[in-house]
Amino acid sequence: xxxxxxxxxxxxxxxxxxxxxxxxxxxxxxxxxxxxxxxxxxxxxxxxxxxxxxxxxxxxxxxxxxxxxxxxxxxxxxxxxxxxxxxxxxxxxxxxxxxxxxxxxxxxxxxxxxxxxxxxxxxxxxxxxxxxxxxxxxxxxxxxxxxxxxxxxxxxxxxxxxxxxxxxxxxxxxxxxxxxxxxxxxxxxxxxxxxxxxxxxxxxxxxxxxxxxxxxxxxxxxxxxxxxxxxxxxxxxxxxxxxxxxxxxxxxxxxxxxxxxxxxxxxxxxxxxxxxxxxxxxxxxxxxxxxxxxxxxxxxxxxxxxxxxxxxxxxxxxxxxxxxxxxxxxxxxxxxxxxxxxxxxxxxxxxxxxxxxxxxxxxxxxxxxxxxxxxxxxxxxxxxxxxxxxxxxxxxxxxxxxxxxxxxxxxxxxxxxxxxxxxxxxxxxxxxxxxxxxxxxxxxxxxxxxxxxxxxxxxxxxxxxxx
Amino acid sequence: xxxxxxxxxxxxxxxxxxxxxxxxxxxxxxxxxxxxxxxxxxxxxxxxxxxxxxxxxxxxxxxxxxxxxxxxxxxxxxxxxxxxxxxxxxxxxxxxxxxxxxxxxxxxxxxxxxxxxxxxxxxxxxxxxxxxxxxxxxxxxxxxxxxxxxxxxxxxxxxxxxxxxxxxxxxxxxxxxxxxxxxxxxxxxxxxxxxxxxxxxxxxxxxxxxxxxxxxxxxxxxxxxxxxxxxxxxxxxxxxxxxxxxxxxxxxxxxxxxxxxxxxxxxxxxxxxxxxxxxxxxxxxxxxxxxxxxxxxxxxxxxxxxxxxxxxxxxxxxxxxxxxxxxxxxxxxxxxx
Numbered sequence: 001x002x003x004x005x006x007x008x009x010x011x012x013x014x015x016x017x018x019x020x021x022x023x024x025x026x027x028x029x030x031x032x033x034x035x036x037x038x039x040x041x042x043x044x045x046x047x048x049x050x051x052x053x054x055x056x057x058x059x060x061x062x063x064x065x066x067x068x069x070x071x072x073x074x075x076x077x078x079x080x081x082x083x084x085x086x087x088x089x090x091x092x093x094x095x096x097x098x099x100x101x102x103x104x105x106x107x108x109x110x111x112x113x114x115x116x117x118x119x120x121x122x123x124x125x126x127x128x129x130x131x132x133x134x135x136x137x138x139x140x141x142x143x144x145x146x147x148x149x150x151x152x153x154x155x156x157x158x159x160x161x162x163x164x165x166x167x168x169x170x171x172x173x174x175x176x177x178x179x180x181x182x183x184x185x186x187x188x189x190x191x192x193x194x195x196x197x198x199x200x201x202x203x204x205x206x207x208x209x210x211x212x213x214x215x216x217x218x219x220x221x222x223x224x225x226x227x228x229x230x231x232x233x234x235x236x237x238x239x240x241x242x243x244x245x246x247x248x249x250x251x252x253x254x255x256x257x258x259x260x261x262x263x264x265x266x267x268x269x270x271x272x273x274x275x276x277x278x279x280x281x282x283x284x285x286x287x288x289x290x291x292x293x294x295x296x297x298x299x300x301x302x303x304x305x306x307x308x309x310x311x312x313x314x315x316x317x318x319x320x321x322x323x324x325x326x327x328x329x330x331x332x333x334x335x336x337x338x339x340x341x342x343x344x345x346x347x348x349x350x351x352x353x354x355x356x357x358x359x360x361x362x363x364x365x366x367x368x369x370x371x372x373x374x375x376x377x378x379x380x381x382x383x384x385x386x387x388x389x390x391x392x393x394x395x396x397x398x399x400x401x402x403x404x405x406x407x408x409x410x411x412x413x414x415x416x417x418x419x420x421x422x423x424x425x426x427x428x429x430x431x432x433x434x435x436x437x438x439x440x441x442x443x444x445x446x447x448x449x450x451x452x453x454x455x456x457x458x459x460x461x462x463x464x465x466x467x
Numbered sequence: 468x469x470x471x472x473x474x475x476x477x478x479x480x481x482x483x484x485x486x487x488x489x490x491x492x493x494x495x496x497x498x499x500x501x502x503x504x505x506x507x508x509x510x511x512x513x514x515x516x517x518x519x520x521x522x523x524x525x526x527x528x529x530x531x532x533x534x535x536x537x538x539x540x541x542x543x544x545x546x547x548x549x550x551x552x553x554x555x556x557x558x559x560x561x562x563x564x565x566x567x568x569x570x571x572x573x574x575x576x577x578x579x580x581x582x583x584x585x586x587x588x589x590x591x592x593x594x595x596x597x598x599x600x601x602x603x604x605x606x607x608x609x610x611x612x613x614x615x616x617x618x619x620x621x622x623x624x625x626x627x628x629x630x631x632x633x634x635x636x637x638x639x640x641x642x643x644x645x646x647x648x649x650x651x652x653x654x655x656x657x658x659x660x661x662x663x664x665x666x667x668x669x670x671x672x673x674x675x676x677x678x679x680x681x682x683x684x685x686x687x688x689x690x691x692x693x694x695x696x697x698x699x700x701x702x703x704x705x706x707x708x709x710x711x712x713x714x715x716x717x718x719x720x721x722x723x724x725x726x727x728x729x730x731x732x733x734x735x736x737x738x739x740x741x742x743x744x745x746x747x748x749x750x751x752x753x754x755x756x757x758x759x760x761x762x763x764x765x766x767x768x769x770x771x772x773x774x775x776x777x778x779x780x781x782x783x784x785x786x787x788x789x790x791x792x793x794x795x796x797x798x799x800x801x802x803x804x
Contacts, residue, residue: 059568060568060569060572062568063564063565063567063568063569064564064565066521066524066564067560067561067564067565068561069528070524070527070528070557070560070561071557071561073528073531073532073535074531074546074553074557076535076542076546077531077535077542077543077545077546077547078546078547078550078553078554079547081543081544081546081547081615082543084535084539084542084543084546085539085540085543085614087539088535088536088539088540088542088543088762089536089539089762089763089766090766091535092532092534092535092536092537092539092542092762092766093536093762093766093769093770093773095532095535095536096529096532096533096535096536096537096770097532097770097773098532099525099528099529099531099532099533100529100532100773100774100777100778100781101773101777103525103528103529104522104525104529104781104784104785105784107521107522107524107525108522108784108785108788109784110521111517111518111519111521111522111788112518112788112791114517114518115517115518115792116791119791119792120791159763162539164762164763164765164766165762165763165765165766165769166765168769406543406547406550407615408547408548408615408616408617409547409550413550413551413554416551416554417550417551417554420554420558421554421557421558424558424561424562428561428565431565431569435569435572435573438572438573439572
C-alpha cells in the first residue's frame with residue numbers, strides 16, 4: 001500500500017472507532033442531564049440514583065472519547081499535512097473554536113460534576129451536567145462545520161495556492177451543516193437513548209430492580225423515539241440537499257449509472273459491477289427516488305456516467321466516481337438501521353404507555369437489548385457513505401485526496417502508526433464494552449455497598465472526597 | 468500589535484499554561500511510583516488531580532488547534548515532521564487518560580497494577596518527548612524551501628534534545644511534588660516536601676546544563692541575548708526562593724516557584740525563537756516565521772474576536788473549579804479498595 005492508502009486506512013479506522021464513543025458521550029450526557037433535572041424538580045431520590053448509575057457509563061466512555069479525540073486533531077497535521085496547508089486557514093478555525101468553546105467546558109464541568117455532588121448546591125451541580133451536555137453539542141457543531149466545508153466549500157477564496165476564509169458566517173450557515181448537524185446530533189441522542197433503553201430492557205427481563213429500570217426505560221424510549229423520527233426527517237432533508245450539491249454521491253449511493261427516468265424508481269438492492277458500469281440485478285420501487293430527491297413523485301435524478309462527463313469538463317480528466325458498492329450499501333445499511341430504530345421506538349413507547357414493562361414481552365425486550373447495536377451501525381454506515389461518497393475529493397471540487405497527504409512521511413512510519421493505533425483502539429473498544437457489561441451487571445444496589453471499593457474518580461463524593 | 472504576533476504570543480501562552488498545569492499532574496502521575504506506601508495513599512494522590520487533569524490536557528488540544536488555525540504551515544510542518552515522536556506521545560496520553568478512569572473499575576490486583584504502570588509511564592513519557600521536540604526544534608531541524616521537514620533520528624534525538632527531555636521531566640516531577648504538599652495531609656505531605664527539597668538542586672543543575680548547552684548549540688542567545696540573560700538570572704533567583712520556601716514550609720509559595728521555573732523555561736524558549744516558529748538546520752532562510760506560516764488577516768481577526776470573547780469565561784470557570792476543590796484530601800475516611 002502507498003502512503004495515501006495507509007493514511008486513508010488510518011483515518012477511516014480511527015475515525016470510525018472514535019465515533020463509537022462520541023455519540024455515547026453526547027447522548028448520555030443529555031439523558032443524565034434530563035434525569036438530574038427530574039431529580040431537582042420532583043425531589044425524587046430515584047432520579048438522583050439514575051443520574052449516578054448512568055453516569056458510570058458516561059465517565060468510562062468520556063475518558064476513551066477524549067483520548068481518541070486528541071489523535072483526531074493531531075492526525076490532520078501528521079498524515080495530511082498538505083491538506084492542512086491548503087485548508088488550514090478555513091478548517092483550523094472551527095477546530096480551535098471547538099477546543100476553546102466546547103472542550104474546556106466539557107472537561108472542566110465533568111470534573112465538577114463527578115467530584116461536586118457534596119460540594120455544590122443541587123442546582124449548580126445540575127447546571128454542571130447541562131454545561132457538559134451543551135459542550136458536547138457545541139463540539140459536534142464546530143467539527144461538523146469543518147466537515148461541511150469539505151463536503152461543500154463556502155466562504156473562501158483561493159489565494160496564494162490555498163483556501164483562505166472570507167466569511168465565517170458562511171461556514172456556519174452552510175446548507176450542508178444545517179442538515180448534517182441536526183441529523184448527526186439526533187443520531188447521537190438516539191445512541192445514548194438506545195444504550196439506556198437496551199440495558200434497562202435486559203434488567204427488566206431478569207426482573208432486577210424493576211422500578212428503577214422501568215423509569216430508566218421510559219426516559220430512554222422517549223428520547224429514542226423522538227430522536228429516531230428526527231433522524232429520518234433530517235436525513236431526508238440531507239438527501240435532497242445532496243442531489244443539489246453532490247449529485248455524484250447521490251448517484252453512487254443509488255447505484256445509478258445512467259440518468260434515471262422521470263419519475264425515478266428507487267433501487268432497493270442491486271448487484272453492482274463497477275468494472276463495466278452496470279448493475280446486473282436490481283429490485284426497484286417506482287416513484288420513490290423522485291420522492292426522496294425532490295419530495296414529489298416526478299423528476300429525473302442524474303446518473304454517474306453523465307456526471308463523470310460533466311466533471312471531466314469542469315475539473316479536467318480523472319475518475320470522479322467514488323467506490324460505488326461501498327457508498328450504495330452503506331446508505332442502505334444506514335436506512336435499514338434507522339427504520340428499525342423507529343419501529344422499536346414506537347412499540348417500546350406503546351408498551352411504556354400501556355404500563356407493560358413490569359411483566360415484559362421477553363422477545364421484544366431482548367430485541368431492545370440487541371438494538372443497542374443499531375445506532376452504532378447506522379452512525380458508522382452514515383459516515384462511510386458521507387466520506388467515501390465524496391472521493392476522490394477531500395475538499396469537494398478543490399483538493400483531491402491524493403494531493404492531501406504528507407509527503408515527508410514514509411510508508412514505514414505510517415504502517416507503524418496504523419498498526420499501533422488500530423491495536424490500541426480495538427483494545428479500548430473491548431475494555432469499554434467489558435466495563436460497561438460489569439457496571440450493567442452490578443446494577444445500582446451493589447454499587448451502593450461497594451461504593452468505597454469503586455473508582456476514586458467516580459465515588460469521590462463520600463469517603464475519599466476532597467474534604 | 469499585528470495579529471500574527473498576537474497569535475504567536477497566545478500560542479506560547481497556551482503551551483506555557485499547558486506545561487504549568489499538566490506539568491504538575493504529570494509530576495503527580497510519576498510520583499505515584501515514588502511516594503505512596505499503600506494503595507490508599509496512591510488513591511489519595513490520584514484523587515488530588517482527579518478534577519483537573521482532563522481540563523489541563525485541553526490546554527494542549529487548544530494550543531494545537533490554535534496552531535492549525537493561526538499558523539497552518541507550522542502545524543503541518545511540525546506534526547508531519549515529528550511523526551514518530553508524536554505517535555509515541557499519543558499512545559502515552561491515550562493510556563494515561565484511560566488509566567485514571569479504568570484502574571478502580573475492577574477489583575483485581577493485576578488489573579490495578581497494569582493501570583498504575585500506565586499512569587507512571589504515561590506521565591513520564593510525554594514531558595520527555597516534549598522536551599525532545601522543543602529542544603530539537605530550537606536547535607534546528609532540516610526544513611527545506613518547500614517547508615517540508617525531513618528529519619532523521621539524530622535530528623530529533625541527540626545529546627542536547629535528551630538533556631531537554633530529562634530537564635522537562637525533572638521540572639514536572641518537582642512541580643508535582645510541590646503540588647502534592649499543597650493537596651494532601653500527613654506523612655505524604657512531609658515526604659513530598661522532602662522529595663522536592665532533594666530534587667530541586669538536581670533540577671537546577673539540569674536547567675543550568677541545558678541553558679549552557681543552549682548557549683553553545685543554538686543561536687537563541689545570539690539572537691535575543693539581551694532578553695534571555697535577565698530571564699536566566701530571574702530563573703536562578705526563583706531556584707533559590709524555591710529552596711527557601713520549601714525549607715520554611717511555605718507550600719503555596721514553593722508551588723508558585725516551581726511553576727515559575729516551568730513558565731520561565733518556556734517563555735525563554737519562545738522569546739529566543741521569535742519571530743521564527745521553527746529553525747531550519749539547512750539554511751536560516753528556510754525557517755518558518757510568524758509571517759510566512761500565518762493564516763490570512765481575516766482568519767486571524769475572526770480568531771482574535773472569538774478568543775477575546777471566550778477566554779475570560781474559560782479562565783474564570785477553570786479558576787472557579789480550582790477554588791471549589793481547594794481543600795486538602797485526607798485519609799480520615801476509609802480508603803481501602
